[in-house]
Amino acid sequence: MFFFEKPSAMRQLQRFFKSPDTVCVAAEGHLLSAEEPGQIRPEWKPWRLDALPIVLDTIPVGYGANRSGQSHAGKVAAIKRALDGVDRVIIATDPGREGSMIAWEVLEHLGWRGRVDRLKLGALDDVSIRRAFAALAREPDSGERDYAAYLEALCRQYEDYHLGLNGTRAISLRLRPPAFREPWRFGGVQTPTLAILADLEARIRAFVPRDFFKVALTLATESGAALTLWHAPKERIFDAAMAETIRAAAEGWSGPLRVEDRDVRRAPPKLFSKDTLARRCAKRFGWDPQRTAGLAQDLYDQGYLSYPRTESEHLPESQTGDAAAILGGLAEAAPDLAGHVPEPGALVFRRGPKGHYVKDPGEHHAIVPLRKMPRPGSLGADLARLWDLVAKAYLAAHLPDGIDARTSVSADVATPLGGTRFTVTGSVVKAPGWRALYGAEAEDGADTVPGKARRDDPAPLGRLPAVRDREDATATEARVETAVTEPPRRITRGELPVVMGRLIDQVEDPAVKRALENPVNPNEPKGLGTAATRDAILPKLLKSHYVALNTGKDPAITVTEVGLAFMTAVRRVFPAYGDPVGRAVFEAELAEIGRAATRAEAERRADAFRRRTRVRLDELIAAIAGSPVLELDPSLAPEPARGSGPGRGGAREVRPPTPAMVAFAEAVADRKGLALPRDYRTHAGACRAFLDLHAGARAPGGAGPPGGERPPSPAMLRFARSLAERRGLACPPETETSFAACRGFLDAHAERRSEGAGRPPERADEPARKPRGKPGGKPGGKPGRTRSTRVGKTAGPARRTRQGS
CATH class of the missing domain: 1.10.460.10 (Topoisomerase I, domain 2)
Structure with a gap:
């Protein structure tokens, strides 16, 4: 019996089976799900601290359900019937721990104790399927080792x-x-x-932005050329006096220039893993990672891509022989790429960790196209875009390096601080190589490290004016330019x-x-x-x-x-x-x-x-x-969601600070000579962090900031802001942090209590309201309702999720 993960994969392999004794079954993802604590023991359903920890030796499971809510009990029963008379099970689910668990958890649930083997299908084209069967024949213990993968997945779930x-x-x-x-x-x-x-x-x-300095030196050469060199060291210059010292020394410089010409080779980018493919699709198309994963899985199921849930960016060296056939099919499936496909003898194979082929790429190799090619126009728009992205990366990996002719011109200037080098670099394309496949997109291929600040290194210029090595030059101008440090980039x-x-x-x-x-x-x-x-x-x-x-x-x-x-x-x-x-x-x-x-x-x-x-x-x-x-x-505390929009996933948007917070932060910065955070106008948290650091934080429980100043309560602040908005007033910045200032503002502008007949100031401008609730109960709630019961009611039991949550 062959156990598949889904019917689409089963159909891909059934055409290979000729024996009438071969039985095929297909799951629909996980057919079993963990029981909730309250289903195991009723006393575990309420949330009580004295009942914890809840610990089980094994997690009881029940039948899961499909997306339509239909129970998987029927599927499990069908698999049980199919096992009758079977003496060998071959697990043919998707490779990896998750696929192993999908099959093994059902076999264990049904008490199967016969022989089990593992067919690892890294791709669903004919050649890959035949290779998988050949590997199965060479591995008599494949089932034993796959059971270990299942136990790892089970421990992750546990x-x-x-x-x-x-x-x-x-x-x-x-x-x-x-x-x-x-x-x-x-x-x-x-x-x-x-x-x-x-x-x-x-x-x-x-992060507080800091000014740093670069020194520009404009030169006239002996041959009449003009160019500007820069002193912008990696260790930035934060001292304005130091920058001025360098500028003054450079202003009177004259001497020989050093010119260095060299060829710079640019290799094509690495192949895609699941995560790097998701990152590229997010940047290029705006897809979230789950959408990219779903599209890649669809292409895998149809036999057009290799297994997509991989962490590797490399291919095994044994697959170098596949490149000519795959690229030949690529030329027919994608006519716009045909002109870039080289002859088989001109293919480039880069080996080693910095290349594309290694001896052992891990459990699964990089995502690549297969011999089976989609017919032009047969895929939906997004599937076609994803397949084209992977196909281009595979083609680029077998094309020559790009070569840039790079020229560096430098001048060494003696300063009171020591020798200082000024440089400028020019770069022109000498041979496009793989970049001809991408055009202008090639420059987007180098991804920066997420969460790091961008470097401000000047990009190479185009072709520089003709300058000879050791040619004399004279300074015509030297100036200091100011730049500002940037915070780390958000992920x-x-x-x-x-x-x-x-x-x-x-x-x-x-x-x-x-x-x-x-x-x-x-x-x-x-x-x-x-x-x-x-x-x-x-x-x-x-x-x-x-x-x-x-x-x-x-x-x-x-x-x-x-x-x-x-x-x-x-x-x-x-x-x-x-x-x-x-x-x-x-x-x-x-x-x-x-x-x-x-x-x-x-x-x-x-x-x-x-x-x-x-x-x-x-x-x-x-x-x-x-x-x-x-x-x-x-x-x-989070406010109720105000609705969801594209790309928000139902989450609240980042809240901006109030105008009073912004004004107060600017006043503090001006008074103390501080630099404001970059996003203090758009991010309430950033503005609040600045105020907490430099103006005293609002401590919980009514404790004031250092110095004894008591902050206003949240209710006072809300009332002050609404009052200012209704009356068209400017809410003073001090009301954000000073109880006395907030109270003074309310006393000056709120209605007299006599107008409200004893009602609290928040309701003084509204009609009187009757308290809600039943007679004898608390206004606005049920009688006798306590905080502990409310917490226990709103916080439901934790749902079982897939491994890795």
Whole structure:
């Protein structure tokens, strides 16, 4: 019996089967789902801290449902009937842990104890299918090793289930301030991912722009040419006096120029992994990673692309022989690319980590087109755009390097500070190579590291005027130009999976970088989650109001006040769960389960992991139970969503500061001679962080900032702002931070209490209202309703999610 993941893949292979004894079944993703705690024990349904931790040796499962809500019970029953009389099962689900789990969890549920083998289908074209069967024949223990992959996936689910269930309930019940009504969701991967974003958010909010200086030197050469050289060192000049000293020395310079000519080779970009493909599609088309993954899976199911859920950007050296056939088909399927396809003897094969072919690319190689080509016009618009993107990358990988003729002109100027070099570089295309395939798009191929500030290095100019080496020149002008430092860039929606997978690019400490290296596969350093699950993390963070999306084709991610508060609580109570590097190392240890050589070894490692998970749960709950409620300004609690728009995923937009906050921040900056944050006018959090740092923060619970000044309450502020808006007044900046100033403004402009007949000032301009609620009850609520019952009602039980949440 062949066990497929979906009917489309089953149809691709059925044409190969001639024996009447061959049976085929297809799942529909996961057919079984974990039971909710309340279904296991009724006493686990209410959210109570004294019931935690909830720990199970194994997670009970029931029948899942398809997108239409129909139970998978019928499918499982059909598979049970198909197993009758079968003596061998061949798992032919998608390669990887997730595909292994889809089949094994059903076989285990049905009690199957016969022989199991694993057919690894890296692609669904005829050649790849035949190669997969040949590999199956050479691997008599494929089922044993695949069971290890299943156990790794099962352990990931086990940790996910218990961390999400216990962590979410404990943090929401014990640490979350009463004003915050949504559950504070917790997860083994999503929490460290939020930590990356929160740390970046803190650096951006704390960033204060600084002026730095570059010195320009304009020269006239002996032959009559004019050109401008620059002194812009990597270690920026922040001292204006130093820049002026260099300028003064350069102003009277004369002497020989140094001219260096060299050819610079530019190799084509790497092939696509799942995450880098998602990043490119987000940048080019504005697609979110889940949409890109769905389109790539569709092309894989049709046999046009190799397996898409891969972390590798390389191909095995054994596939160099496929290039000529694939590129020959490419010329027929995409006539606009035909003119760029070289003759078979002219193909370029770059080997090694910096090239495209390596001996072992890992479990799955890069995403590439296959021999099976789509007919022109047969694909939908988005499928065609994605296939074309992958096909171009594969073609470019086999084309010659681009070559630029680069000329550098430099002058060494003696200054009181020592020798100083001024340079200018000119570059012209000598041979386009692979860049002819992309045209102007080739310049967009070099992606910057997400979360880092952009470098302001001057781009090479075009062709420079003719200057001889050692030609004399004389300064005609020297000037100092001022530039401003930029904050780190926010990570975008399309970049987040890349950041999770390449955490090594986000750290600077050499020791930490070494800890993130992967000796098993140096091309794939340790990261967070798996390629198959990273796309699901951002929607969960958005749902929890921990982050919000800005606008744009590939919107940047901003951490909200809720997200920052949540991370503060986690790191105070259990720092290990707020450490992305520690989590990445932990996941690498978890991956050792899937690499076990035998079933017995995998089971031993899985049992040890489950025991370790239970110990960590006990420690987590104990730490949370002994911690006080986090004190936070109630006004930071998320407001109800105002609707969703394109690219927002239903999340709230980033809130701008009030005009009074902006005015007060500008007044503080002017009085103290400070530089304001870059986004203080558009980001309330950035403006508030500046005021907290330089004007005293609004402390929770009525405590004033240093100096004893008491801040106004949130209700007072809301009333002052609404009053100013109704009467067309300017709300003084001091009302934002001073109770006395806010009260004075209200006393001066609010209606007299006699007009309101004793009603509170917030309602003084409105008709009297009758209190809502039943007789004898509290106004606006049910009689006797307490805070604890309200919390228990609004915070529902944690739902079971796919692994990696």
